[in-house]
Amino acid sequence: MRSSTVHRGRAIDLEGKRLSEVLPRLERGVLDAEVELSFKRRV
Numbered sequence: 001m002r003s004s005t006v007h008r009g010r011a012i013d014l015e016g017k018r019l020s021e022v023l024p025r026l027e028r029g030v031l032d033a034e035v036e037l038s039f040k041r042r043v
Helices: 019-025
Strands: none
Touching: none
């Protein structure tokens, strides 16, 4: 799902990245994100 929202300021693209990849680049104390998760259930 790709959002068509335009973000002001110095927003960074997080799509397809792991949290551990993004955390070093964050400069603020708050991360506001909308996420979509997929997983497989065990039988």
